[in-house]
Amino acid sequence: MNAGVYTSALNSHSHAALIIVGHGSTLNPDSSAPTHRHADEIRQRGLFREVACCFWKEEPSMREVYESVDSQVIYIVPNFISEGYFCQQVLPRELRLDGPITQRDGRTIHYCDPVGIHPNMTRLLLQRADEVAPGVPRRDTSLIIVGHGTNLNDNSTKAIQDQVRLIREGGYGFAEVIDTYMEEAPLVSDWHTLTTAANVVVVPFFIADGLHSFQDIPVLLGMESEPGKALSQMEVFRQNPIPMHGRNLYYSSAIGTEALMADVILDQVHDFDAKHHTAPQAPAPIPGDQLRQALTSWLGEDRHIIGQVHITSESGGFHLRHLEDADIPAAQLTLYTQPADAREIARNDAQGEFRPIKTAPTLIRGWLLKLPDLSSLQLALEFLYPAAIGMALAQEKGNLQPVPLRHLLGRQTGMYRFANGITDTQSGEIIASFCKTETNCLRRIVWPLDDSQPLPGPAAPKLSLESGQVPGTPPTRCIPLLCMEACNHIVSVCRKVARENHDAKPAA
Template identity: 65%
Template sequence: MNPHSSASLIIIGHGSTVNPDSSAPTHQHAAAIRQRGVFREVVCCFWKEEPNMREVYEMVDSEVIYIVPNFISEGYFCQQVLPRELRIDGPVTRRDGKTIRYCDPVGIHPNMTRLLLQRADEVAPGVPRGQTSLVIVGHGTNLNENSRKVIENQVALIRDGHHGFAEVVDAYMEEQPLVSDWDKLTTAPNVVVVPFFIADGLHSFQDIPVLLGMREEIGATLSEMGVFHQNPHQLRGRLLYYSGAIGTETHMADVILDQVHEFDTKHGVKDESQGPMPEDAILGSLATWLKSGKDEIGQIAITTQDDGTFSLCHIADRGREDLEVHHQAADALFLARDDAAGAFRSLHTAPTLRRGWRLDLATLGELRQALDFFYPAALGMVHAHEKGTLTTTPLRELLGRQTGMYKFTNTITDPQAHAMIGTCCADVNCLRRILWPLRPGEPMAHEAASKTEPNHAPNALPLLCIEACTHIVSAARKIARENAEAKETVEKI
């Protein structure tokens, strides 16, 4: 029996407001695990993309939830930020009838060593290890020493494992030893550089290549130039082989499952497959909504065919016969990714969904999955709102829990908060209806008040907002910084 057949898996990634590269591996690993049928439900959430860590709970029905951070180290994010955002208080948290199991991040699992060795051989096929230096690159940070420790541990494991490399060294973007000194840190004629990151993003496509000397300055992303297919690079009298981020390995899906197994072993979790299968409550609500004539959500039109199948398209494309046809629920992830101009849509509820496509789906389950890709957590939030169980986070509470570079965001004034919400959350920027107040018992007012009113058609499901998004936090930081600069100027006068 499958011990997790009635449980859900949530994989957490960092995400980005700039490009889809950061979240792509997390989505890929989730899809691979979903296809194996190990868990009843497999979903993703992100720090910088949708759904966030408060919304994602509304996407799953299961009473047992495993959470695996798709992060490299057990440092600042995994020990401080994620538990805070997920509202968990340890490895096991019981809340609202759910049992939430928080696993270790993927980067510290022993099998990462195997993946590093595999990646090094793949990037330099046929090159003798004895004539090769292996450089494992990390970011480097003073926020938490564990962020560096995980890379140092991998270097020690490969060295002590006698895997045949001439030398194995760690290097960092912002700490000593610096990756820019790779030729001074190594002696072999061949050098293999593997970024110990979860995703190929700006660091691996731009920053590290510049530090290595592969490029003189940051410009167009090297991903567009096929950087990983140009090996070897003749630099500083050596042959340098540059790899993609370790987190893009397809076998990372196995590491995610390994961390679940490690959690069960460490905490004595028994086979729970004999327990009752939770009700597909969200799926049931979706069926009810469709029967009642609810056939729109956001910019999506839903058509129920006579044979019980479903077709989705942009609302403005209803009735068109020349649409590009897709047939997989996962295609929605890519249809929703970019706008008509090809720009990344980090905010799924922005009214920028591109047109010209149709998505034909065979089952209600596929329809739900596709809609979750188009509008993450939207169905679950409507379901919870109708049940009266949906909880919201006041803006002041959200800003008050920020740390690091965002810790001063709560210093903005109330009028500034109302004006910011009125501008940032206007319907031309986001289609959601705000449910959260400024403070408990103190609703939004002035410019922000209109965003708290229902804004959807009678035949449409609403897009609800239970907590201010990362764009709002960034906007608040900008205002707070301008306030501080203005105060400083006045004091100087």
């Protein structure tokens, strides 16, 4: 697996967009970090016209991400381990997919298989096992592949079981290969009774070093007495080996952090084309760069402010800085020069806390981002304020499709299926409290309560034309930040309130 294998095979995708879907987290950036890294790698190879990410728990959402790309042909690859609940139910619902191929709004959307079920994952697992225990003979090693385990979907464990079978039957020389899980048997906590070799290598079959793989599983293994810090809060990964139960335990980082996962993403696109015969025989027509053209037009109208970011044109390029740093000399600011630096700038607030809502008025100060061209500017703004340019353009053209709150809450499943049990009055109170512009979110809400009525009175400030930018900035100089659908944070609050409503009802 190397980049050269894919360059010629995927040249025809220069007309298309690739969207990589991840889970994300509201607690730390570790869950989404691998997805962003793989997108960066694929973007650098120039195989697709556009490369974007979206997430279940972070921005942009699966509904918003379509506003981030211009292309009429879109490939969606779930950066998920199993073909389970999320990939079979949640993602198709949120992405509005009819099946493997969806035609909508003049676009053709291809929904590929998740990365975790691809056969090339076997090679990555073997490579990771050898890396974590260098020089340790496989014949003296038990390999454990550990997953979450769930009763939501029978396919949630299939990807791991398939890999265990392939490694067992492939003659790769391990003393034994077993699958274990956090929440169903065989349990990872029983590793010392399930294995017999002197060395035990544990590889988490997870996409990221997030809460489960980096904090929960070490406790289940007995490596730690309680969950420690998140990976993003530590300077180094754990040291191996760990002597336990008379043996040497080697614990790996999650398989999804492997750099070659970018190639597995491309594998899934290649395999989708082969299966569905979708690779174009002739170059497809490429639409104009509408997002870039809109950005050029707005800057020409002196609309140089978006959220808390001030943009200036400098020597053919662009300088970005915090709005409150507009008059501070460049020499007194920390210099950045790459679009991806914007993602790092937007990651944490001044107290070092993770910013899951990028439109929160908590963007740090003290930086200067110098970019050479409009393409770099567009990408940097995408990291600072995901999908904001596309939503502003769609609103301007009358094409934005806001989703009423009741529609959003009504389509929830699983633990969130109760969310629509809030009253109309409570909906306005929730929005007024959680979405407050001065402290929580700069976006202007453009969605109603339902098909026939707007959000109730307390939410009115979030619907006004004065919302969508930092209070006090002239709207004529701003690119507005818009909200086309309530975020997952609102869904969580609505669920909590709805359950309280339910519990407060007298028994029948």
